[in-house]
Amino acid sequence: MSRLRLKIAMSLDGFVAGPNQSVQNPLGIGSMRLHQWAFPLAVWRAMHGLEGGEVNESSRVVEESLANIGATIMGRNMFGGHPGGWNPAKPWNGWWGDNPPFHHPVFVLTHHAREPLALRGGTTFTFVTAGIEAALEQARRAAGGKDVSLAGGAKAAQQYLAAGLVDEMEINLVPALLGSGERLFERVGDGLHGFELMRTVAAPGVTHFKFAKA
Numbered sequence: 001m002s003r004l005r006l007k008i009a010m011s012l013d014g015f016v017a018g019p020n021q022s023v024q025n026p027l028g029i030g031s032m033r034l035h036q037w038a039f040p041l042a043v044w045r046a047m048h049g050l051e052g053g054e055v056n057e058s059s060r061v062v063e064e065s066l067a068n069i070g071a072t073i074m075g076r077n078m079f080g081g082h083p084g085g086w087n088p089a090k091p092w093n094g095w096w097g098d099n100p101p102f103h104h105p106v107f108v109l110t111h112h113a114r115e116p117l118a119l120r121g122g123t124t125f126t127f128v129t130a131g132i133e134a135a136l137e138q139a140r141r142a143a144g145g146k147d148v149s150l151a152g153g154a155k156a157a158q159q160y161l162a163a164g165l166v167d168e169m170e171i172n173l174v175p176a177l178l179g180s181g182e183r184l185f186e187r188v189g190d191g192l193h194g195f196e197l198m199r200t201v202a203a204p205g206v207t208h209f210k211f212a213k214a
Contacts, residue, residue, distance in 0.1 A: 002140050003167035004073075006150040006157055007065045009034040009206070010173055010184055016154050017077075017182040026080050026095055033176045037205035038062065047101040057203035061210075065170055070143025072102055073135050075156030076110040079125065085112045093117060094125065105142040107135045109156055132159045154182035161188045169195060169211040 010016050011034060018028025027034070038044045042053030043062045081092025091114070094100060099120040106125050114127040128135040139148045150160055160166050171184075195211035 002070070002143050002145060003147045004136060004150055004160065004165055005065070005069070005147050005168040005170070006152075006160070006166050007170040008152050008157060008172065008184060009038075010171055011176050011178045012173065013177050013179065014183045014185060015178040015181040016152060016157075016184045018178050019180045021077060021182075023081065028178075028181045030176075030178050031181065033178075034172075034174045037172070037174065037203065049099070057201055058206060058208065061170070061172075061201055061203070061208045065149075068146050069104065069149045070146025071104055071139040072106045072149045072151050073139050073156065073160075074106060074108055074151040075153045076108060076112075077155065078151060078153040079108045079110075086114050091117075093119070096123075099123075105139070107139045107142075109135055109159075132156070132163060132165070136160075136165060154184055154186070157184060158186060158188055161185075161193065164193065166193075167213050169209075171209040171211070173207045173209060174205065 008016050015031070016034070018025070018031035021028045037058060040054045041059055041062060042055055043059050045051065045053040080095055086092065100123040103122045106123060108125055108127050109132065110127050110129060112127070113129050116127070117125040119125070126138065128138060136148065150157060150166065192211070194213050196214050197209060198212050199210040201208040
């Protein structure tokens with residue numbers, strides 16, 4: 001069976017998103033600092049249709065995180081826009097424009113039903129209202145034997161972690177303090193839930209920790 005692989009950036013004080021998330025600040029105030037290490041990378045720029053970029057210790061980590069992924073799951077906050085029901089006159093279509101960087105099926109956890117959204121480059125967003133297990137079942141079916149990426153945000157990751165459904169975690173720890181926002185490991189109990197530390201990679205502006213189930 002394909003693995004569910006969580007990859008997420010986190011501050012030293014445990015936050016994966018800052019306070020006051022909005023359309024103007026989709027990851028919350030100050031949280032763009034959690035991703036500055038990735039933006040200059042050639043592999044990140046290529047995903048977004050850009051040329052050039054750097055190659056460093058993070059490059060291999062990002063390349064491995066993208067390998068063998070056939071579908072993605074994300075929470076409603078990560079897909080973004082606004083809380084509550086969708087605006088039928090002007091529906092929110094994500095942060096990524098008409099050609100998102102996923103290039104495979106994406107399943108969005110939400111309480112509000114909506115027809116699938118097909119965009120360029122092979123990305124189709126399917127909105128799942130039946131819960132985390134239904135989303136995972138659909139994602140695995142769509143992935144066709146490949147792994148499923150769990151992209152966040154915090155609440156989606158917490159639900160899958162608490163249910164014991166995550167097989168692998170890539171925590172990108174950034175030397176920054178956000179002070180408040182969304183913590184990754186709220187409400188998931190103590191201990192490592194069967195995970196073992198498999199690898200640590202120090203890179204400019206970030207340290208990558210890879211955990212997997214024994």
